[in-house]
Each structure stands twice: as C-alpha cells, then as structure tokens.
Amino acid sequence: MADRTISPALKLGLELGPIVAFFVAYLKLRGEVVTIGGTGYDGFIVVTACFIPLIIASTLLLWRLTGHLSRMQVATLVLVVVFGGLSVWFNDDRFFKMKPTAIYLLFGGLLGLGLLRGQSWLQYVMEEALPLTQEGWMILTRRLCAFFFGLAVANELVWRTQTTDTWVWFKTFGLTAALFAFFLTQGRLFRDHEAPDASGKNTD
Structure with missing residues (x-):
C-alpha cells in the first residue's frame, strides 16, 4: 500500500484520541466497580478493556488512510494489547x-x-x-x-x-x-x- 498524506489534525486526532478518551473515561469511572459475570472490576480495568479495541481501531484507520505505520506505532500497539490484556484477564x-x-x-x-x-x-x-x-x-x-x-x-x-x-x-x-x-x-x-x-x- 502506497504512503498517502492526510491532514496533520486528523493524524494527531487518531494518535492522541484514544489516550484522551482513556483519561476522560477514567475520570468518570474511577472509584466505580462494575460486576461482569460475577466478578467485580474497578473503573481502571473497565476503561483499559475499552481502550484496547479503541487504539486498535485508531491505529488500523491510520494505516488505512496513510498506508504506513512506523515501527514505534506497531510496537506500542502490540504492548498495549499484551499488557492491557493481561490487566483485564487477571483483573490487575x-x-x-x-x-x-x-x-x-x-x-x-x-x-x-x-x-x-x-x-x-x-x-x-x-x-x-x-x-x-x-x-x-x-x-x-x-x-x-x-x-x-x-x-x-x-x-x-x-x-x-x-x-x-x-x-x-x-x-x-x-x-x-x-x-x-x-x-x-x-x-x-x-x-x-x-x-x-x-x-x-x-x-x-
């Protein structure tokens, strides 16, 4: 896929949007406990669980629009999925x-x-x-x-x-x-x- 140029504002929004969303969601859910399948998850874990698919979607959309992802972006995505997934799985x-x-x-x-x-x-x-x-x-x-x-x-x-x-x-x-x-x-x-x-x- 050939590299394409998108507006800097859109690129910045796709890169920082998930982080801002994580922060705002955490402020709303901190101190809350959500029970799923009989297990209680605090707000941080719930927000983390939502953050993972959000950053996957934003990264894939960035790749779709630009035709390119840096090695740093790929490494960051992989580590978010791995460490975020472990936090959700172990509720830790x-x-x-x-x-x-x-x-x-x-x-x-x-x-x-x-x-x-x-x-x-x-x-x-x-x-x-x-x-x-x-x-x-x-x-x-x-x-x-x-x-x-x-x-x-x-x-x-x-x-x-x-x-x-x-x-x-x-x-x-x-x-x-x-x-x-x-x-x-x-x-x-x-x-x-x-x-x-x-x-x-x-x-x-």
Missing part, C-alpha cells in the same frame, strides 16, 4: 501500568543496540523529518536513548509509589510533556548539526 491494573516502562525500555534498548554497532537507528526512522549530519544523529540518539531509560525509571517510581489517579495524570500529561520538552531542548543540536543540502549549504 499493575500490568497496564508497567506498559510505558516496557515501551521505553524497548525503544531505549533498540537505540542502545544500534549505538553499540556504531549506528543511529533513530536516523532510519526520523531522517526525513530532521535533516542532521551523521554526528548530529549519533548525539541525538545517545541523548534519546538515555532519556527513554530515564522515563522507564520515572514510570516505575510513580506507579509503584503513587495512587492510580496520580499515575493516570502522569501517564497522560507528564510523559507526553516530557517528550515534547526533550525535543524542544535540542534546538542547539539541530542548529549546530544541520545537514547541508544538495548545494553544500545548510538548509535554512
């Missing part, structure tokens, strides 16, 4: 709370493996979006690798020591804001290691 919210840890460890580990091989695997994913020199890609990859491991540690600390309410706010807003802040603080790197265009001049 800890599995779903560990999902961000697994995602960030996976991404950080893959970037680290590439670095050990002297390669920036991040470049293969984001080269079209960020025109950087080879040195720039290696620096950015090292920083992002360390950052992912830091997020994994932060997620573990929050869900193991704080309430579910705190973790949901942290997951919905804290981790997302941290990723945006990371790239915003890389402005100097992007300037100093901007790749030259075909004429040999830096692209401005």
Whole structure:
C-alpha cells in the first residue's frame, strides 16, 4: 500500500484520541466497580478493556488512510494489547501500568543496540523529518536513548509509589510533556548539526 498524506489534525486526532478518551473515561469511572459475570472490576480495568479495541481501531484507520505505520506505532500497539490484556484477564491494573516502562525500555534498548554497532537507528526512522549530519544523529540518539531509560525509571517510581489517579495524570500529561520538552531542548543540536543540502549549504 502506497504512503498517502492526510491532514496533520486528523493524524494527531487518531494518535492522541484514544489516550484522551482513556483519561476522560477514567475520570468518570474511577472509584466505580462494575460486576461482569460475577466478578467485580474497578473503573481502571473497565476503561483499559475499552481502550484496547479503541487504539486498535485508531491505529488500523491510520494505516488505512496513510498506508504506513512506523515501527514505534506497531510496537506500542502490540504492548498495549499484551499488557492491557493481561490487566483485564487477571483483573490487575499493575500490568497496564508497567506498559510505558516496557515501551521505553524497548525503544531505549533498540537505540542502545544500534549505538553499540556504531549506528543511529533513530536516523532510519526520523531522517526525513530532521535533516542532521551523521554526528548530529549519533548525539541525538545517545541523548534519546538515555532519556527513554530515564522515563522507564520515572514510570516505575510513580506507579509503584503513587495512587492510580496520580499515575493516570502522569501517564497522560507528564510523559507526553516530557517528550515534547526533550525535543524542544535540542534546538542547539539541530542548529549546530544541520545537514547541508544538495548545494553544500545548510538548509535554512
């Protein structure tokens, strides 16, 4: 299937819509217990059970509209289904709370493996979006690798020591804001290691 372009607003809505829906639904159902088949499920588990098919549908629709999914999107979907499914099956919210840890460890580990091989695997994913020199890609990859491991540690600390309410706010807003802040603080790197265009001049 050939890649196609869709509006940025629609793409953002498909990517963030399920997360926003999860947050809103949790606020409405927190503290509630729903009995299904004689088993009581708290609101977090119920919302998780609804979140799984929602993110599957949004990801498939994104693939249908664009003809493309990144490896990160596929990995995220698989981990949501696995860890979310375990939480619902065992009626235990800890599995779903560990999902961000697994995602960030996976991404950080893959970037680290590439670095050990002297390669920036991040470049293969984001080269079209960020025109950087080879040195720039290696620096950015090292920083992002360390950052992912830091997020994994932060997620573990929050869900193991704080309430579910705190973790949901942290997951919905804290981790997302941290990723945006990371790239915003890389402005100097992007300037100093901007790749030259075909004429040999830096692209401005």
